[in-house]
Amino acid sequence: MSTPSEALEPAILFKTYYTRLCYFAFQFTGDKDKARDIAQEAFVSYLGQQGQVTAHPVAIKNFLYSTVRNACLNAIRHEKVVEKFAAAQEGMAENDPSVILTMIRSEVIGEINRALETLPEACQVIIRMGYISGLKNQEIADQLNISINTVKTQKKRGLHLLRQRLNPEIYAVLFL
Incomplete structure (x- = not known):
C-alpha cells in the first residue's frame, strides 16, 4: 500500500x-x-x-x-x-437414573396410549377419565350423563381388553 x-x-x-x-x-x-x-x-x-x-x-x-x-x-x-x-x-x-426413568416412562405411556386407541370409543373415554384424569365413577357418570353401573361395566370391559393388548409390566404401570 x-x-x-x-x-x-x-x-x-x-x-x-x-x-x-x-x-x-x-x-x-x-x-x-x-x-x-x-x-x-x-x-x-x-x-x-x-x-x-x-x-x-x-x-x-x-x-x-x-x-x-x-x-x-x-x-x-x-x-x-x-x-x-x-x-x-x-x-x-x-448414568443419570432420572433420564433413564423418563425414557422408560415415555415409552410406557406411548404403549398405553397406543392400546387405548384400539378400545371401543365408550371404553376409551371412560378409561381415560378414570385412570388418567383420576375421576371417580360417580364423576364420570355425571359428566357423561350415564349410570354409574354403565361406567363400572365399561371400565371392567376396557381393563379386560387392555390386559389382552398390553404386556403385564406395562399394564401394571397403568395403575401406579
Missing part, C-alpha cells in the same frame, strides 16, 4: 489482506471454511467501524489481524464449551 487513501478502499484492502487473514485464522482453527468466514467477518467489522479506526494502513492492518485473532480465540473457546457440554450430556444420559 502506498498511500493512506488507498488503504480506505475496501476492494484494495480485501485483495491485499484476505488471503493473509485466511491463513492466519487457519493457524488457529485448523478449518479452512471457518478461517474464511472469520476473515470475511473481520472485513465486515472493519467496514462497520471504519470511522473509528485510524485511516492509516498500519492501524487498519492491526485492526484486521486483531479482529481475526479475537474471533479465532472466541471460536476455539466456544468449541471447547460445546465439547464439554456434549461430554457432560453424554455421561449424564448414560
Whole structure:
C-alpha cells in the first residue's frame, strides 16, 4: 500500500489482506471454511467501524489481524464449551437414573396410549377419565350423563381388553 487513501478502499484492502487473514485464522482453527468466514467477518467489522479506526494502513492492518485473532480465540473457546457440554450430556444420559426413568416412562405411556386407541370409543373415554384424569365413577357418570353401573361395566370391559393388548409390566404401570 502506498498511500493512506488507498488503504480506505475496501476492494484494495480485501485483495491485499484476505488471503493473509485466511491463513492466519487457519493457524488457529485448523478449518479452512471457518478461517474464511472469520476473515470475511473481520472485513465486515472493519467496514462497520471504519470511522473509528485510524485511516492509516498500519492501524487498519492491526485492526484486521486483531479482529481475526479475537474471533479465532472466541471460536476455539466456544468449541471447547460445546465439547464439554456434549461430554457432560453424554455421561449424564448414560448414568443419570432420572433420564433413564423418563425414557422408560415415555415409552410406557406411548404403549398405553397406543392400546387405548384400539378400545371401543365408550371404553376409551371412560378409561381415560378414570385412570388418567383420576375421576371417580360417580364423576364420570355425571359428566357423561350415564349410570354409574354403565361406567363400572365399561371400565371392567376396557381393563379386560387392555390386559389382552398390553404386556403385564406395562399394564401394571397403568395403575401406579
